Amino acid sequence: MTTLDAEAVTDHANNTWEGIVPVLHDYIAIPNVSLDFDPEWREHGFMAEAVDLIAGWCRDRPIPGMTLDVMELPGRTPMIVIEIPPAGGGAADDTVLLYGHLDKQPEMEGWRDDLGPWTPVLEGDRLYGRGGADDGYAAFASLTAIEAVHAAGGVHTRCVVLIEASEESGSPDLPAYIDALADTIGTPSLVVCLDSGCIDYDRMWVTTSLRGMVMGKLTVDIVTEGLHSGDASGMIPSTFRIARQLLERIEDSSSGELLLPELQVEVPAGRLAEAQSTAEEIGAIATHYPFVDGAGPTTDDPAEQLLARTWRGTLSVVGADGLPPAARAGNVLRPSTTLKLSFRLPPTADPDVALAAIIAALESDPPYGARVRFHETDAAPGWNAPATAPWLEVGLDAASNASFGQPARSFGEGGSIPFMGMLGEKFPEAQFVITGVLGPDANAHGPNEYLHVPTARKLTMAVAHLLNAHATR
Incomplete structure (x- = not known):
């Protein structure tokens, strides 16, 4: 394994990122929320605007032999597809696949008065706004890392960069593109995904599992119209209470434990050991979250906190219909309640x-004969990393040391990236490096989301070192 000139990599990444930050400002200002949250995304044109912005920057990069295509299969969101030939004597028949996405979560309430989802603000090292860290930076970091290999006189094999536009909706369009691009993708030996998180900003963090x-x-429907609550309540059950009863079939409300065996697994011994090792060095990660005064996490044990957010099944009620705003709620027994689970x-x-x-569990034997439906459903697989190859284990530490000054660490991530489950099944022999810049208070999906710019720069450097290590393994 041949190492890169770390100074040349650092200089190129730092210089290029000076120009990336203004482009990310423009990207953050585009409200290109994912198709689940904007079914009329095509008519609104925001997704096309974001694609044009990122693809335009990529096209202007001075990478020899690079080709870029914006694919749009019928009825699908677009996909940016970039092919880059090998450099420095790297193998043309050995492919690295780099992945990111450009669609965004919706606005969410609770932003600071001086911030907003579509108002980019650079405050010190933090670039605030929706999508910069999740995951608009990925295309910029991927190409800059490849350029840094060239600048340092290093080696990389053939690279394919895919930037999709439906990830925040569960990647419903991705399987069609994976099939359509089968010849382009080939059989990658390394997959690099830049859409994950990190526990701190002091090293490269590698995700070993995704939920x-x-x-x-x-x-839940019980009557056909709203009724005076004084007249009907007690005789006609509340749909909200029925929903509570149904949820109790699935979740123990006192502990949060999911009760269906199909929603739990035995945690592998290696992942238990990984959580314990990470917890011993990092401590309790829940201290980073913005609890109200007097509140705290479900457990104080640092290792159990890691496992609770990575290997335990959970239920969150993330939305509701049929509930009027409290200020306008009359004394009415409502006919219907919908909860998004x-x-x-x-x-x-x-x-x-x-x-x-x-x-x-939800639809069988409904209380009081109510009409109960669990509908508009979607299901996506999780992912558990294969065993790390010796070259990659050495390469990750070397890349992190060269870029951050500390060796890499691994942990499980609580979110989902459907692409990884798909690729894990399709390419079982590939090595995976799932990493990212979403620290514990970067607040992806929530208010005040930000990109920690120094971490994005350093992670770009680390990917450059990793590409060279892969090509010279």
């Missing part, structure tokens, strides 16, 4: 089996 996901709407599944749980079990 799966089931989404859907639970709707988000289940996070352990990495190795089967999402289709989990979905079937959830539907059966």
